[in-house]
Amino acid sequence: MLLSFVLHSLEEGFLFAILALGVYITFRVLNFPDLTVDGSYPLGAAVAAVLIVRGMNPFSALLFSALAGGLAGLLTAFLHTKLKITPLLAGILTMIALYSINLRIMGRPNISLSEYLGHRTVITILREVNLPIRSEYFIPLIFFVIVMVLKELVDLFLHTEIGLTIRATGDNEQMIRAEGVNTDTAKLIGLSLSNALVALSGGLFAQYQGFADVGMGIGMIIAGLASVIVGQSLVRGRTVELMTLGAIVGAIVYRLAIAMALKWGYNFGFRPTDLKLLTALLVITILSFPYLRAKVKRLEES
Numbered sequence: 677m678l679l680s681f682v683l684h685s686l687e688e689g690f691l692f693a694i695l696a697l698g699v700y701i702t703f704r705v706l707n708f709p710d711l712t713v714d715g716s717y718p719l720g721a722a723v724a725a726v727l728i729v730r731g732m733n734p735f736s737a738l739l740f741s742a743l744a745g746g747l748a749g750l751l752t753a754f755l756h757t758k759l760k761i762t763p764l765l766a767g768i769l770t771m772i773a774l775y776s777i778n779l780r781i782m783g784r785p786n787i788s789l790s791e792y793l794g795h796r797t798v799i800t801i802l803r804e805v806n807l808p809i810r811s812e813y814f815i816p817l818i819f820f821v822i823v824m825v826l827k828e829l830v831d832l833f834l835h836t837e838i839g840l841t842i843r844a845t846g847d848n849e850q851m852i853r854a855e856g857v858n859t860d861t862a863k864l865i866g867l868s869l870s871n872a873l874v875a876l877s878g879g880l881f882a883q884y885q886g887f888a889d890v891g892m893g894i895g896m897i898i899a900g901l902a903s904v905i906v907g908q909s910l911v912r913g914r915t916v917e918l919m920t921l922g923a924i925v926g927a928i929v930y931r932l933a934i935a936m937a938l939k940w941g942y943n944f945g946f947r948p949t950d951l952k953l954l955t956a957l958l959v960i961t962i963l964s965f966p967y968l969r970a971k972v973k974r975l976e977e978s
Contacts, residue, residue, distance in 0.1 A: 720875025745875020
Protein backbone atom coordinates (compact mmCIF):
# COMPACT_ATOMS: atom_id res chain seq x y z
CA MET A 677 0.00 0.00 0.00
CA LEU A 678 2.79 2.42 0.95
CA LEU A 679 4.78 1.53 -2.17
CA SER A 680 1.74 2.18 -4.38
CA PHE A 681 1.22 5.54 -2.65
CA VAL A 682 4.85 6.58 -3.22
CA LEU A 683 4.85 5.47 -6.88
CA HIS A 684 1.60 7.32 -7.57
CA SER A 685 2.97 10.47 -5.93
CA LEU A 686 6.17 10.16 -7.97
CA GLU A 687 4.18 9.87 -11.19
CA GLU A 688 2.26 13.04 -10.40
CA GLY A 689 5.47 14.72 -9.27
CA PHE A 690 7.16 14.02 -12.61
CA LEU A 691 4.14 15.38 -14.49
CA PHE A 692 4.13 18.53 -12.38
CA ALA A 693 7.88 18.84 -12.93
CA ILE A 694 7.17 19.70 -16.57
CA LEU A 695 4.88 22.48 -15.33
CA ALA A 696 7.57 23.62 -12.91
CA LEU A 697 10.12 23.89 -15.73
CA GLY A 698 7.74 26.21 -17.58
CA VAL A 699 7.12 28.34 -14.50
CA TYR A 700 10.88 28.49 -13.87
CA ILE A 701 11.46 30.00 -17.32
CA THR A 702 9.03 32.89 -16.78
CA PHE A 703 9.45 33.63 -13.07
CA ARG A 704 13.15 32.92 -12.58
CA VAL A 705 14.78 33.30 -15.99
CA LEU A 706 12.63 35.95 -17.64
CA ASN A 707 11.53 37.60 -14.36
CA PHE A 708 8.00 37.80 -15.77
CA PRO A 709 5.06 37.12 -13.39
CA ASP A 710 2.99 35.12 -15.86
CA LEU A 711 -0.48 34.07 -14.71
CA THR A 712 -1.32 32.52 -18.07
CA VAL A 713 -0.44 29.16 -16.51
CA ASP A 714 -3.90 28.73 -14.96
CA GLY A 715 -5.35 28.91 -18.46
CA SER A 716 -2.69 27.22 -20.59
CA TYR A 717 -2.60 24.13 -18.35
CA PRO A 718 -6.25 23.17 -18.99
CA LEU A 719 -5.82 24.33 -22.58
CA GLY A 720 -3.25 21.58 -23.13
CA ALA A 721 -5.59 19.08 -21.47
CA ALA A 722 -8.57 20.21 -23.55
CA VAL A 723 -6.70 20.02 -26.86
CA ALA A 724 -5.27 16.58 -26.09
CA ALA A 725 -8.64 15.22 -24.93
CA VAL A 726 -10.59 16.47 -27.95
CA LEU A 727 -8.00 15.17 -30.42
CA ILE A 728 -7.86 11.76 -28.74
CA VAL A 729 -11.67 11.48 -28.72
CA ARG A 730 -11.60 12.26 -32.45
CA GLY A 731 -9.15 9.44 -33.08
CA MET A 732 -5.73 11.10 -33.11
CA ASN A 733 -2.68 9.31 -31.82
CA PRO A 734 -2.19 10.39 -28.15
CA PHE A 735 1.48 11.21 -28.70
CA SER A 736 0.61 13.50 -31.61
CA ALA A 737 -2.11 15.06 -29.45
CA LEU A 738 0.57 16.08 -26.95
CA LEU A 739 2.44 17.98 -29.66
CA PHE A 740 -0.70 19.94 -30.48
CA SER A 741 -1.19 20.61 -26.76
CA ALA A 742 2.28 22.13 -26.57
CA LEU A 743 1.62 24.16 -29.71
CA ALA A 744 -1.63 25.53 -28.26
CA GLY A 745 0.16 26.46 -25.03
CA GLY A 746 2.87 28.22 -27.01
CA LEU A 747 0.23 30.31 -28.79
CA ALA A 748 -1.32 31.22 -25.43
CA GLY A 749 2.07 32.41 -24.17
CA LEU A 750 2.55 34.31 -27.41
CA LEU A 751 -0.74 36.13 -26.81
CA THR A 752 0.32 37.19 -23.32
CA ALA A 753 3.67 38.39 -24.64
CA PHE A 754 1.92 40.31 -27.45
CA LEU A 755 -0.39 42.06 -24.99
CA HIS A 756 2.61 43.10 -22.92
CA THR A 757 5.18 43.98 -25.58
CA LYS A 758 2.99 45.46 -28.33
CA LEU A 759 -0.01 46.82 -26.42
CA LYS A 760 2.06 47.81 -23.36
CA ILE A 761 -0.20 46.04 -20.85
CA THR A 762 1.52 45.23 -17.56
CA PRO A 763 2.76 41.63 -17.18
CA LEU A 764 0.32 40.67 -14.41
CA LEU A 765 -2.69 42.09 -16.21
CA ALA A 766 -1.65 40.60 -19.55
CA GLY A 767 -1.47 37.14 -17.97
CA ILE A 768 -4.80 37.59 -16.21
CA LEU A 769 -6.51 38.69 -19.42
CA THR A 770 -5.18 35.70 -21.34
CA MET A 771 -6.12 33.36 -18.51
CA ILE A 772 -9.70 34.68 -18.44
CA ALA A 773 -10.00 34.43 -22.22
CA LEU A 774 -8.68 30.86 -22.17
CA TYR A 775 -11.47 29.75 -19.84
CA SER A 776 -14.03 30.43 -22.56
CA ILE A 777 -11.71 29.13 -25.27
CA ASN A 778 -11.25 25.86 -23.39
CA LEU A 779 -15.03 25.47 -23.10
CA ARG A 780 -15.30 26.13 -26.83
CA ILE A 781 -12.66 23.51 -27.59
CA MET A 782 -14.24 20.81 -25.43
CA GLY A 783 -17.85 21.77 -26.07
CA ARG A 784 -18.66 20.96 -22.44
CA PRO A 785 -17.02 21.37 -19.01
CA ASN A 786 -15.19 18.03 -19.10
CA ILE A 787 -14.29 15.11 -21.35
CA SER A 788 -13.70 11.54 -20.26
CA LEU A 789 -10.73 9.62 -21.67
CA SER A 790 -11.67 6.34 -20.03
CA GLU A 791 -10.30 3.25 -21.74
CA TYR A 792 -13.71 1.66 -21.20
CA LEU A 793 -15.02 4.11 -23.80
CA GLY A 794 -12.38 2.93 -26.24
CA HIS A 795 -10.05 5.92 -25.90
CA ARG A 796 -6.35 5.10 -26.11
CA THR A 797 -4.00 7.35 -24.19
CA VAL A 798 -0.27 7.42 -23.62
CA ILE A 799 -0.85 5.58 -20.34
CA THR A 800 -2.88 2.74 -21.87
CA ILE A 801 -0.25 2.30 -24.59
CA LEU A 802 2.56 2.16 -22.02
CA ARG A 803 0.66 -0.43 -20.00
CA GLU A 804 0.39 -2.63 -23.08
CA VAL A 805 4.16 -2.69 -23.60
CA ASN A 806 5.46 -6.20 -22.89
CA LEU A 807 8.58 -5.71 -20.79
CA PRO A 808 10.18 -7.69 -17.95
CA ILE A 809 9.24 -4.88 -15.56
CA ARG A 810 5.91 -4.31 -13.88
CA SER A 811 3.79 -1.42 -15.19
CA GLU A 812 3.70 0.28 -11.78
CA TYR A 813 7.48 0.70 -12.07
CA PHE A 814 7.62 1.17 -15.83
CA ILE A 815 5.33 4.23 -16.02
CA PRO A 816 7.22 6.25 -13.35
CA LEU A 817 10.46 5.34 -15.13
CA ILE A 818 9.11 6.58 -18.47
CA PHE A 819 7.87 9.80 -16.85
CA PHE A 820 11.31 10.29 -15.30
CA VAL A 821 12.99 9.87 -18.68
CA ILE A 822 10.57 12.35 -20.32
CA VAL A 823 11.23 14.93 -17.61
CA MET A 824 15.00 14.54 -17.80
CA VAL A 825 14.97 14.82 -21.60
CA LEU A 826 12.91 18.03 -21.36
CA LYS A 827 15.29 19.33 -18.68
CA GLU A 828 18.30 18.73 -20.93
CA LEU A 829 16.55 20.44 -23.84
CA VAL A 830 15.72 23.47 -21.67
CA ASP A 831 19.32 23.58 -20.39
CA LEU A 832 20.70 23.46 -23.92
CA PHE A 833 18.26 26.11 -25.13
CA LEU A 834 19.15 28.51 -22.31
CA HIS A 835 22.82 28.23 -23.33
CA THR A 836 22.12 29.19 -26.95
CA GLU A 837 22.32 32.77 -28.18
CA ILE A 838 18.55 33.20 -27.92
CA GLY A 839 18.55 31.58 -24.48
CA LEU A 840 21.30 33.88 -23.24
CA THR A 841 19.30 36.83 -24.55
CA ILE A 842 16.26 35.68 -22.57
CA ARG A 843 18.37 35.29 -19.43
CA ALA A 844 19.93 38.72 -19.93
CA THR A 845 16.48 40.26 -20.42
CA GLY A 846 15.38 38.81 -17.11
CA ASP A 847 18.54 39.99 -15.32
CA ASN A 848 18.64 43.57 -16.59
CA GLU A 849 16.23 44.49 -19.37
CA GLN A 850 17.32 48.13 -19.63
CA MET A 851 20.99 47.27 -19.98
CA ILE A 852 20.44 44.60 -22.62
CA ARG A 853 18.13 46.92 -24.55
CA ALA A 854 20.85 49.59 -24.50
CA GLU A 855 23.11 47.04 -26.20
CA GLY A 856 20.69 46.97 -29.13
CA VAL A 857 19.01 43.68 -28.25
CA ASN A 858 15.29 43.32 -29.00
CA THR A 859 13.91 42.34 -25.59
CA ASP A 860 10.38 42.05 -26.97
CA THR A 861 11.47 39.08 -29.07
CA ALA A 862 13.07 37.48 -26.02
CA LYS A 863 9.80 37.79 -24.11
CA LEU A 864 7.78 36.40 -26.99
CA ILE A 865 10.01 33.34 -27.22
CA GLY A 866 10.35 32.86 -23.46
CA LEU A 867 6.63 33.06 -22.74
CA SER A 868 5.80 30.78 -25.68
CA LEU A 869 8.28 28.13 -24.53
CA SER A 870 7.10 28.37 -20.92
CA ASN A 871 3.43 27.92 -21.71
CA ALA A 872 4.18 25.19 -24.24
CA LEU A 873 5.74 23.18 -21.40
CA VAL A 874 2.80 23.99 -19.12
CA ALA A 875 0.26 22.89 -21.74
CA LEU A 876 2.29 19.73 -22.43
CA SER A 877 2.08 18.95 -18.72
CA GLY A 878 -1.68 19.54 -18.81
CA GLY A 879 -2.15 17.30 -21.84
CA LEU A 880 -0.11 14.49 -20.32
CA PHE A 881 -1.86 14.82 -16.95
CA ALA A 882 -5.29 14.65 -18.63
CA GLN A 883 -4.27 11.36 -20.24
CA TYR A 884 -2.86 10.14 -16.93
CA GLN A 885 -5.99 10.85 -14.87
CA GLY A 886 -8.41 9.89 -17.65
CA PHE A 887 -10.28 13.15 -18.15
CA ALA A 888 -9.90 16.84 -18.95
CA ASP A 889 -11.80 19.47 -17.01
CA VAL A 890 -12.13 23.19 -17.63
CA GLY A 891 -11.37 23.93 -13.98
CA MET A 892 -8.27 21.77 -13.61
CA GLY A 893 -5.97 24.77 -14.04
CA ILE A 894 -7.14 26.64 -10.94
CA GLY A 895 -4.16 27.20 -8.66
CA MET A 896 -1.60 25.69 -11.04
CA ILE A 897 0.53 28.82 -10.93
CA ILE A 898 0.78 28.43 -7.15
CA ALA A 899 1.72 24.77 -7.54
CA GLY A 900 4.40 25.69 -10.06
CA LEU A 901 5.78 28.48 -7.89
CA ALA A 902 5.78 26.23 -4.83
CA SER A 903 7.76 23.63 -6.77
CA VAL A 904 10.34 26.18 -7.92
CA ILE A 905 10.68 27.71 -4.45
CA VAL A 906 10.95 24.35 -2.67
CA GLY A 907 13.50 23.16 -5.21
CA GLN A 908 15.56 26.31 -4.83
CA SER A 909 15.83 25.71 -1.09
CA LEU A 910 16.77 22.05 -1.55
CA VAL A 911 19.15 22.29 -4.51
CA ARG A 912 21.64 25.08 -3.95
CA GLY A 913 23.35 26.68 -6.90
CA ARG A 914 22.97 29.43 -9.48
CA THR A 915 23.76 27.50 -12.65
CA VAL A 916 20.97 26.73 -15.10
CA GLU A 917 21.48 22.99 -14.70
CA LEU A 918 21.07 23.13 -10.92
CA MET A 919 18.12 25.53 -11.11
CA THR A 920 16.17 23.29 -13.50
CA LEU A 921 17.07 20.26 -11.39
CA GLY A 922 15.79 22.15 -8.36
CA ALA A 923 12.46 22.79 -10.10
CA ILE A 924 12.08 19.07 -10.79
CA VAL A 925 13.04 18.04 -7.25
CA GLY A 926 10.73 20.71 -5.85
CA ALA A 927 7.79 19.43 -7.90
CA ILE A 928 8.31 15.89 -6.62
CA VAL A 929 8.65 17.01 -2.99
CA TYR A 930 5.63 19.29 -3.35
CA ARG A 931 3.42 16.50 -4.71
CA LEU A 932 4.61 14.11 -2.00
CA ALA A 933 3.82 16.70 0.68
CA ILE A 934 0.35 17.38 -0.73
CA ALA A 935 -0.36 13.66 -1.13
CA MET A 936 0.67 12.94 2.46
CA ALA A 937 -1.43 15.83 3.72
CA LEU A 938 -4.48 14.51 1.85
CA LYS A 939 -3.87 10.90 2.92
CA TRP A 940 -3.24 11.49 6.60
CA GLY A 941 -4.74 14.97 6.96
CA TYR A 942 -7.96 13.57 8.38
CA ASN A 943 -6.17 13.30 11.70
CA PHE A 944 -5.86 17.09 11.67
CA GLY A 945 -9.28 17.87 10.28
CA PHE A 946 -8.32 18.27 6.59
CA ARG A 947 -10.49 16.99 3.74
CA PRO A 948 -9.79 16.31 0.04
CA THR A 949 -11.61 19.55 -0.78
CA ASP A 950 -8.92 21.43 1.16
CA LEU A 951 -6.28 20.82 -1.52
CA LYS A 952 -6.03 24.48 -2.57
CA LEU A 953 -5.95 25.56 1.08
CA LEU A 954 -3.10 23.14 1.76
CA THR A 955 -1.25 24.45 -1.28
CA ALA A 956 -1.62 28.05 -0.11
CA LEU A 957 -0.50 27.18 3.42
CA LEU A 958 2.55 25.33 2.07
CA VAL A 959 3.60 28.27 -0.12
CA ILE A 960 3.05 30.76 2.73
CA THR A 961 5.20 28.63 5.02
CA ILE A 962 7.99 28.37 2.47
CA LEU A 963 7.98 32.06 1.61
CA SER A 964 7.85 33.24 5.21
CA PHE A 965 10.42 30.78 6.57
CA PRO A 966 13.56 32.85 5.69
CA TYR A 967 12.04 35.95 7.31
CA LEU A 968 10.95 34.09 10.43
CA ARG A 969 14.34 32.36 10.71
CA ALA A 970 16.17 35.69 10.45
CA LYS A 971 13.83 37.24 13.03
CA VAL A 972 14.40 34.39 15.47
CA LYS A 973 18.16 34.71 14.95
CA ARG A 974 18.04 38.44 15.73
CA LEU A 975 16.06 37.75 18.91
CA GLU A 976 18.58 35.17 20.01
CA GLU A 977 21.48 37.54 19.39
CA SER A 978 19.81 40.34 21.34
